[in-house]
Amino acid sequence: MINTALVKLLCAACAVLVVVIAGEWWYWGRANGEPAGETNTLSTDYQALAFPQFQSDRPSEDRYNDLVNRPLFIEGRRPAPEPEPDLESASETSSETLDWELTGIYTVQQKPHILLRRIKPLPDKKNHKKMPVEDEVDGWRLVEILPDKAIFERGMGRQELILRKPKQKEPPSRRRPLKPPKSPAAPKLPSPASK
Numbered sequence: 001m002i003n004t005a006l007v008k009l010l011c012a013a014c015a016v017l018v019v020v021i022a023g024e025w026w027y028w029g030r031a032n033g034e035p036a037g038e039t040n041t042l043s044t045d046y047q048a049l050a051f052p053q054f055q056s057d058r059p060s061e062d063r064y065n066d067l068v069n070r071p072l073f074i075e076g077r078r079p080a081p082e083p084e085p086d087l088e089s090a091s092e093t094s095s096e097t098l099d100w101e102l103t104g105i106y107t108v109q110q111k112p113h114i115l116l117r118r119i120k121p122l123p124d125k126k127n128h129k130k131m132p133v134e135d136e137v138d139g140w141r142l143v144e145i146l147p148d149k150a151i152f153e154r155g156m157g158r159q160e161l162i163l164r165k166p167k168q169k170e171p172p173s174r175r176r177p178l179k180p181p182k183s184p185a186a187p188k189l190p191s192p193a194s195k
Helices: 004-031 061-069 087-094
Strands: 100-108 111-118 128-132 140-145 149-154 157-162
Touching: 100 149, 100 157, 111 140
Parallel strands: none
Antiparallel strands: 100 111, 111 128, 140 149, 149 157
16 A cells, blocks of 8 residues: 555655755855856966975984983093903803792603793793703703702702792681481381281
């Protein structure tokens, strides 16, 4: 069932809207000084202007760096000479102590292994390590694995890492196990002989 009156009303409304849109288009063209229907073309008659050159009176960056490096309150204003690092002492002090902690001991194919974690994590290095006996970390060689510690040697030095066990939680409170309720005993029926 098509309502013909409604269809005619909708067609009339569409026709009115088309007329309004055409009127706005015509009015816009008149207001901008263009005849309706012509497209606006851009003129290519322009001159490219040169950008102004920026000239700074400030000194170059190299001179600035020299100025910053000169100590302000030292006579002569020259940077203090940096001491040359002693490579032997630097290597000894860098790993004089083992900066790892023992976090676990386990076995793989009947051979003991340990888990180490770096005490102070470094962004560019591995902070966890798994290793068997005779393996090295930071110049320290793992010589023995015991149930609660690992022993490292380096030259004449010896260091033990003790396994850090987590604090055990308190055992749950002792409760009596729940027993199933007793089922009531069946009532005794009088025996046929007692009648």
